[in-house]
Amino acid sequence: MKRLLKILGLLLVLFSVFILNQPFALAEEGPKEEKWKGFDEAVLEKLAKEHGREPKESFITLEGDLELFMFSLMSGISGFVVGYYFRKIFVEGSHAFSHRKKGQPSS
Numbered sequence: 001m002k003r004l005l006k007i008l009g010l011l012l013v014l015f016s017v018f019i020l021n022q023p024f025a026l027a028e029e030g031p032k033e034e035k036w037k038g039f040d041e042a043v044l045e046k047l048a049k050e051h052g053r054e055p056k057e058s059f060i061t062l063e064g065d066l067e068l069f070m071f072s073l074m075s076g077i078s079g080f081v082v083g084y085y086f087r088k089i090f091v092e093g094s095h096a097f098s099h100r101k102k103g104q105p106s107s
Contacts, residue, residue, distance in 0.1 A: 045055040082089070 048055040
């Protein structure tokens with residue numbers, strides 16, 4: 001019974017969040033001036049203009065969802081690798097950096 005109430009409560013919360021956000025999702029937004037400029041525009045282009053040079057195109061240009069996807073993919077891969085080698089890195093590897101002499105008992 002408690003499990004059913006928890007599930008119904010969760011569904012109610014999700015449904016109300018969906019319904020309350022619906023007007024914002026359907027609202028049309030016109031072009032707005034960008035409040036937050038990226039590092040390239042805010043710093044690098046400004047410095048290039050101050051020193052009399054033209055700003056160059058970035059070497060790696062990922063925009064929008066592709067940038068988010070690549071960040072998520074690399075985070076997942078690195079998390080998997082660290083999780084897979086966790087014991088070797090943090091448990092067994094910690095003895096390599098121990099300052100104890102051989103034969104000295106651990107505390």
